Amino acid sequence: MNNEIAEQIKGMLVERLRIPADELEYDSELFGEDIGLDSIDSIEIIVGIENLFGVDLSGSGATREDFRSIETLTAFVEAHKEG
Amino acid sequence: MLNEKRCVITGLGLVCAIGDNVDECFDAALNGKSGIADAKSFDTTECYSHKGAEVRLSDEELAGGKYDRTTALGIKAAGEAIKDAGIDMDSEVASEIGVLLGSCIAGAACVEKYYKQKAKGEKGDISNLKAMPASVIAGNVADYYNAGGITANIVNACAAGTLSLSLAIDLIRGGKGEIFLAGGCDSFSSLAYSGFHALRALAPSDCSPFNHSDGITLGEGAGVLVVESYEHAVKRGARIYCDVLGSGVSSDAYHITAPRPDGEGQMNVITRAVKNSGLKFSDIDYVNAHGTGTAKNDESEFLSLKTLFEGSKDLYVSSTKSMTGHCLGAAGAIEAVFTVKALVEGKLPPTTGYSEEDLKVLEEKSGSINFIANKPVTKDVNYVMSNSFAFGGNNASIVFAKDPNVLNLTCPKQSLYVTGIGMVNGEYNEEKGDYIANLDTDLFKAYGVKSAFLRKLDRLSQLQLLSGIRALEDAGITVNEENEGVIGICIGTNDGPMTEIANFQKGIIRDGIEKGSAFAFPNTVYNAAGGYLSIATGIKGYNVTIANGFQSGIQSVCAAAGAIMFGYESIMLASGTDECTDIDDEIFSDLGFTGEGKMTLGEGSVTCVIEKDSSAAERGAKRYAKIAGFSSTRDTSGDRSDNSRMSEKALIRALENVLEEGGMKASDVKCIYGFGNGIESIDKFEMDVYKKFFGDDIEVKLIKKEYGEARAASSSLQFAMLAKDIHEGRLETGIAVSYGTSALYTAVLLTRA
Numbered sequence: 001m002n003n004e005i006a007e008q009i010k011g012m013l014v015e016r017l018r019i020p021a022d023e024l025e026y027d028s029e030l031f032g033e034d035i036g037l038d039s040i041d042s043i044e045i046i047v048g049i050e051n052l053f054g055v056d057l058s059g060s061g062a063t064r065e066d067f068r069s070i071e072t073l074t075a076f077v078e079a080h081k082e083g
Numbered sequence: 084m085l086n087e088k089r090c091v092i093t094g095l096g097l098v099c100a101i102g103d104n105v106d107e108c109f110d111a112a113l114n115g116k117s118g119i120a121d122a123k124s125f126d127t128t129e130c131y132s133h134k135g136a137e138v139r140l141s142d143e144e145l146a147g148g149k150y151d152r153t154t155a156l157g158i159k160a161a162g163e164a165i166k167d168a169g170i171d172m173d174s175e176v177a178s179e180i181g182v183l184l185g186s187c188i189a190g191a192a193c194v195e196k197y198y199k200q201k202a203k204g205e206k207g208d209i210s211n212l213k214a215m216p217a218s219v220i221a222g223n224v225a226d227y228y229n230a231g232g233i234t235a236n237i238v239n240a241c242a243a244g245t246l247s248l249s250l251a252i253d254l255i256r257g258g259k260g261e262i263f264l265a266g267g268c269d270s271f272s273s274l275a276y277s278g279f280h281a282l283r284a285l286a287p288s289d290c291s292p293f294n295h296s297d298g299i300t301l302g303e304g305a306g307v308l309v310v311e312s313y314e315h316a317v318k319r320g321a322r323i324y325c326d327v328l329g330s331g332v333s334s335d336a337y338h339i340t341a342p343r344p345d346g347e348g349q350m351n352v353i354t355r356a357v358k359n360s361g362l363k364f365s366d367i368d369y370v371n372a373h374g375t376g377t378a379k380n381d382e383s384e385f386l387s388l389k390t391l392f393e394g395s396k397d398l399y400v401s402s403t404k405s406m407t408g409h410c411l412g413a414a415g416a417i418e419a420v421f422t423v424k425a426l427v428e429g430k431l432p433p434t435t436g437y438s439e440e441d442l443k444v445l446e447e448k449s450g451s452i453n454f455i456a457n458k459p460v461t462k463d464v465n466y467v468m469s470n471s472f473a474f475g476g477n478n479a480s481i482v483f484a485k486d487p488n489v490l491n492l493t494c495p496k497q498s499l500y501v502t503g504i505g506m507v508n509g510e511y512n513e514e515k516g517d518y519i520a521n522l523d524t525d526l527f528k529a530y531g532v533k534s535a536f537l538r539k540l541d542r543l544s545q546l547q548l549l550s551g552i553r554a555l556e557d558a559g560i561t562v563n564e565e566n567e568g569v570i571g572i573c574i575g576t577n578d579g580p581m582t583e584i585a586n587f588q589k590g591i592i593r594d595g596i597e598k599g600s601a602f603a604f605p606n607t608v609y610n611a612a613g614g615y616l617s618i619a620t621g622i623k624g625y626n627v628t629i630a631n632g633f634q635s636g637i638q639s640v641c642a643a644a645g646a647i648m649f650g651y652e653s654i655m656l657a658s659g660t661d662e663c664t665d666i667d668d669e670i671f672s673d674l675g676f677t678g679e680g681k682m683t684l685g686e687g688s689v690t691c692v693i694e695k696d697s698s699a700a701e702r703g704a705k706r707y708a709k710i711a712g713f714s715s716t717r718d719t720s721g722d723r724s725d726n727s728r729m730s731e732k733a734l735i736r737a738l739e740n741v742l743e744e745g746g747m748k749a750s751d752v753k754c755i756y757g758f759g760n761g762i763e764s765i766d767k768f769e770m771d772v773y774k775k776f777f778g779d780d781i782e783v784k785l786i787k788k789e790y791g792e793a794r795a796a797s798s799s800l801q802f803a804m805l806a807k808d809i810h811e812g813r814l815e816t817g818i819a820v821s822y823g824t825s826a827l828y829t830a831v832l833l834t835r836a
Contacts, residue, residue: 017602018538020524036535040340043283043601 001026005053005081006074012048013070017041026070042067049073055080089313089487090252093321094168096160096266097420099304099407100136104163108407108417109424112432113459117406119289119300124271129597132285136302136408137271150223151190151214152303156413157224157268160305164264165228168309168321172229176319178718181232181260182225183251184307185243185267187412187473187608189217189236189579189630191274194588202592212673215584217609217630218577219726220268222825226723232260233715234827235638237412238579238609238630241373242332242473243267244306244415246627248481249330251310253645256492259715261315266416268305274584275301275411277591277599278607282340290376290409291436292402293385293454294445299375302408306416308423313487324427328466328482329359329490332651334572334617334626335476339539339605341379342472346387349470351568351623352478353391355651356468360482361491365395367482368464369431371422373472374402375409380472389450399462401455405435415471415479422469423483431460474605475614477626494650500699500836501707501806502654503558503692505550508790508800509663509685517663518685518791520546530556532619540606540615541583542662542686546796547574547612548619550688551656555620558692558704560654562621569698571625571652572613573643575635575659577794579609579628582666612660624652632823633758633792634715635659636689636799640831641713643693653698659799660688663791682760685791689799691806706836707806711816712744715829723825729768730826735776741818741832749777752832754808754817756801759785760792765822797821798829805833 006026014021019035028034031042045067046057055077057066066076095105100118102108111118121127122135138156142148145155161182170176193211200207213219221234233254237247244267251265279285279299286298316323333355335348342349357364370392373384392398403421410417425431437445437456445454453460466488470480509518522545527537530552540548551572555562562570583606591599605611610628617626625646629635636659643655661667663686671677671684699706716737721728742749755773759766766785773781786800787793793800798821808814816834823829 016600020534020538023534036533038338040282040601040605043281047281047598047601 001071001074002078005077006070008052009070009073012052016044016048028069030067030069049077053077053081088256090255090327091311091313091316092308092324092327092423093311093316094164094309095420095423096162096164096167096307097417098138098156098159099410099417100138100302101406103140105420109421112403112406112421113430115433115435115457117289117435118302119408125273125596127596129595130280132280132287134289134300135271136300138303152192152270153186153189153268154214154220154223156270156303156305157184157220158227160266160268160307161224161228161264164307164309177229178231179261180230181263182221182230182234183237183247183263183265184221184224185237185247185412185416186217186220187240187243187269188272188275189220190215191272192270194584195273198585198588199592207673212670216578216581218632219824222726222827226719226726226825229719229723230264231717231719233717234631234825236630238628239477240473240475240608240610241411241414242471242477242479243412245419245469245471245479245481246332248308248310248419249332249479252327252330253649255312257645257648262309262311264307265310266305266307267413269303269410269412271301271303273591273596274588274607277596278604280597281599281601281604284377286376289436290405292374292376292404292434293381294437294441296376296378296381298377299409302410304407304410304413304417306413306420308419324423326484326487328484328488329356329492330481331355331359332625332627333478334623336617336621336623337476339611339614340474342383344383346383346390348476348478348623349384349387349472350391352480353387353470356480356482359491361489362466364392366466367398367468369399369425369467371418371469372400372402373470374404374434376404388452392452396451399431399453399455399460401432401434403432415469418469419481422467426464426467426483426485429461429463431455431462433457433459474608475610476617477610477614492649494648496648497695497697499644499647499710500694500696501691502694502699502704503554504707504803504806505553505557505690506803507546507550508687509793517668517683518793519663520687536619541580542664543580543660544606544612544615546662546686546688547658547660548616550658550690551616552620554656554690554692567621567623569624569653570622571646571655572616572622573639573646573655573657574613574628575639575795576609576628576630577633577635577661578667579630580606580611581670582662582664583607585666632827633794634798634821634823634827634829635795637802637819637821637829637831638715640691640693640802641715641829644710644713647693647695653695655693656690657693658688658690659795661794661796662686682762682792685793687790687793687796687800689796689803691799691803707810708833709836710831711834712741712832714740715827716740717825717827726824728826731772733826734772734828737828737830738776738818741830745832745834752777752816752818754782754784754814756805756817756819757783757785758798758821760787802831809833809835
């Protein structure tokens with residue numbers, strides 16, 4: 001896993017979604033019991049990822065599984081990031 | 084009994100994208116003429132949707148461009164309603180007329196102007212700053228027309244317009260007024276456009292409610308109705324359009340933006356309105372639906388209507404939003420005007436935009452409901468209903484009729500008590516120079532509030548949540564399936580979520596309308612705090628937020644008392660809440676209210692549990708004090724172009740009213756919890772009035788010396804401290820008093836329980 005990307009995604013989640021940083025691990029279930037995100041949060045994540053990496057999650061076919069954790073989001077960004 | 088008083092509609096006023104007055108709008112609606120076009124108010128190039136339903140009149144053509152566009156639209160519709168009702172605003176009647184207006188986005192147009200100036204490094208225009216909060220709208224409209232009755236701004240997002248009508252009939256039936264201009268107004272705004280765009284809730288093209296349901300199209304406008312007691316209308320020889328029967332207000336306790344998919348909250352509110360009106364479901368002939376065009380709304384609303392009206396053979400339903408767009412806080416009021424016109428003229432407006440193919444699908448899914456698509460229906464109807472459902476899970480419903488019917492509001496007058504108090508107050512912070520509250524996460528965790536929920540709440544909502552759950556705890560109330568429907572919430576605020584509004588607006592000025600935050604937008608609505616409180620606690624009853632100046636915290640007690648008096652609820656949480664952030668510091672400093680020798684800002688939230696005698700007795704509740712009298716008053720004496728004016732006459736009348744209601748004399752009262760805040764002119768005015776009215780020996784307690792000017796939280800705190808003093812034997816009786824803009828005063832008299 002690219003730690004630099006993961007750290008950027010974590011920072012974005014903390015800032016945009018006010019998730020307490022100390023509760024957020026790379027493998028925390030974002031939409032499950034751990035963090036409890038919902039559909040509004042997922043829209044915010046799409047915008048946050050696009051702003052950070054220019055990767056359009058909704059346009060590049062990201063699935064529910066890709067939104068599972070910072071790890072899966074990082075993998076998706078790595079696979080779709082240009083250059 | 085309180086339900087004897089007939090309420091009637093005697094005047095109508097309307098402005099929206101399909102017309103500048105009632106006749107134009109109703110003709111256009113019947114002819115299926117849509118007002119949706121490419122949005123012109125701001126540049127939408129970078130957005131995925133470009134549509135809006137904007138009013139044709141320019142700012143200059145609305146009250147000469149001197150007001151925020153939301154207020155100016157309200158002035159336009161109010162003017163038509165006054166004329167239509169045949170009221171001479173220079174006559175004695177004008178002094179009785181109260182103004183109750185709903186709004187969602189309030190002065191968003193001025194928020195944008197102000198922060199655009201600031202972003203350029205300029206000094207912000209003070210007139211824009213003063214017009215930003217919802218708190219000033221009704222007062223400004225009342226002052227404009229010399230209406231001297233009380234005011235309230237109902238800020239329950241998209242249900243606000245319907246709720247203001249509901250409040251008007253409650254006040255009339257509760258003996259607190261005879262005639263009101265009630266409705267709602269909202270302008271088109273980059274704030275709302277960006278917010279709904281961020282939520283992906285805007286339709287890519289013209290909205291299509293109950294059809295393609297791929298989103299809303301935003302609109303703007305205002306609807307104002309003259310709501311009057313029947314006796315008052317007859318006495319002045321007014322033409323009567325129809326009766327207003329019962330209304331209903333409820334909360335979903337589910338989600339901050341989405342309605343419950345099972346429609347429970349919507350069905351509760353429709354049931355309440357039908358029941359309060361003394362009707363059966365099958366009596367309702369026409370429903371003007373909320374029908375926004377989002378999939379979530381349309382699905383749950385269709386389900387609610389089909390479930391409740393299963394036995395109706397002749398029910399007609401339509402959503403006029405396909406033509407007017409969604410006018411947010413004005414929507415309920417605009418649709419109330421259409422609903423009244425439909426009733427009176429026997430012509431029901433359609434939902435437009437259905438193709439032949441769409442019509443086939445509609446017929447299959449609407450079952451026994453006659454869904455009016457594309458073409459109006461001519462039909463003699465007797466009982467008609469208008470529904471509004473809002474962010475925060477707020478639902479409101481109201482019934483208009485050709486006859487007075489026999490209502491089902493059989494709540495005998497009961498004594499009301501304060502049975503719980505929850506406080507969050509600020510402590511002086513040297514660094515900030517304000518009184519700041521402690522909102523550590525652990526305080527919430529102690530009550531089982533999860534961080535996944537708490538992170539969504541802005542500061543205002545956190546303050547509100549903490550005082551709310553502390554009040555329930557103090558009262559010994561556990562919300563459960565048995566009582567969730569008989570507990571309600573009434574919140575007063577001066578500034579609401581101005582920090583969230585300002586930060587959202589600053590963000591889109593910086594990054595573009597297309598870059599608004601989906602996460603932040605729900606917290607820009609004034610009733611988010613009340614919505615979160617209902618979600619966290621499970622409270623499903625009445626839910627209203629009033630933004631009406633510093634006195635809002637005490638006015639919330641009056642509105643809560645009203646909700647209990649009509650048997651809507653047994654228990655109400657009445658709160659006053661305001662925050663103090665860097666944004667508030669900047670605003671009050673720019674206004675020139677803070678600084679050396681002036682007021683010091685504070686923040687906080689105080690929630691009092693107000694409960695009826697029988698419920699308190701059944702629970703064996705602790706009783707702090709008895710509410711012996713409550714009154715709001717206002718007048719237009721002095722320079723009414725100055726909405727910061729004070730009125731000795733209005734303040735004295737509030738004091739006289741509460742004493743009369745409590746059967747007491749001025750000499751019985753030894754202590755006042757006053758509103759003085761360090762601004763010399765206000766403090767002197769207040770002391771002079773009390774000394775004149777009560778004599779030199781009156782003790783005046785000024786809590787803002789210890790907690791700062793926490794605005795609505797302060798007025799709630801005055802009330803709560805008085806209740807505690809009485810409970811702990813320090814006082815026999817006392818009055819809490821506060822003020823709002825446009826010379827509005829509210830007083831509550833408390834005595835031993």
